[in-house]
Amino acid sequence: MNIFLRLLKHQWLDRSDTLRAVPDDVAARLERRVAASESRHTGQVRLCVEAALPWTDLLTVSSDRPLPAVTRERALGWFGRLRVWDTEHNNGVLIYLLLAEHAIEFVADRALARHVSAEQWQAIVDPLAQRLRNGAFEDGLTQALEEVSALLVAHFPAPQDTGKANELPDCVFRC
Structure with a gap:
C-alpha cells in the first residue's frame, strides 16, 4: 500500500473506532471473562485494541522494516x-488488535513463551482473524481468551488456596 494512503487510513481512525468495535457493554463482558479466566490459573491476560498507529511509526515502515515488524514492536x-x-510468575499475555491493519499480535511473557509454540499461537490467531473480518469482535475475543486460558491452565493452574492476587486490571484497553 502506498505510504500516503496508509497514512490517511491511520489518520482517519481514532479512539471512537475502538469504541465502536468494542463498545462499553462488550468491554464489560470481556472484563468479566478475563477475571473468570484468571481465577483458573496464575497468569494475567490483557486485551488491547488500538485504532491506528501513530504516523511516526508509519513513517518507519520500509523494506527493511515491514509493517508486520512495526506492528509487533507496537x-x-x-x-x-x-x-x-x-507479573510474579512471568506468565502474562497481551492480546493486541490493530484495527487499521486488521493485525493481531499475541505477546507472551517468557515463562509462558517457553511452553507455547508459534504454531499454537497461530491456531488461536487464525479463527480470531476470521471472526474479526466478520465483525464479530466479542465472539472472536471471547474464543481467543478461552483458548489462551486453556494454555495458562495447562501450564500454570491456580493454586488450591484462594489467596491468588489479581496483579493487573482486567479491563479492555481501548486506544
Whole structure:
C-alpha cells in the first residue's frame, strides 16, 4: 500500500473506532471473562485494541522494516506500558488488535513463551482473524481468551488456596 494512503487510513481512525468495535457493554463482558479466566490459573491476560498507529511509526515502515515488524514492536510497547511483563510468575499475555491493519499480535511473557509454540499461537490467531473480518469482535475475543486460558491452565493452574492476587486490571484497553 502506498505510504500516503496508509497514512490517511491511520489518520482517519481514532479512539471512537475502538469504541465502536468494542463498545462499553462488550468491554464489560470481556472484563468479566478475563477475571473468570484468571481465577483458573496464575497468569494475567490483557486485551488491547488500538485504532491506528501513530504516523511516526508509519513513517518507519520500509523494506527493511515491514509493517508486520512495526506492528509487533507496537504490541511489545503496549506489553510494557500495560505492565504485562511485570507479573510474579512471568506468565502474562497481551492480546493486541490493530484495527487499521486488521493485525493481531499475541505477546507472551517468557515463562509462558517457553511452553507455547508459534504454531499454537497461530491456531488461536487464525479463527480470531476470521471472526474479526466478520465483525464479530466479542465472539472472536471471547474464543481467543478461552483458548489462551486453556494454555495458562495447562501450564500454570491456580493454586488450591484462594489467596491468588489479581496483579493487573482486567479491563479492555481501548486506544
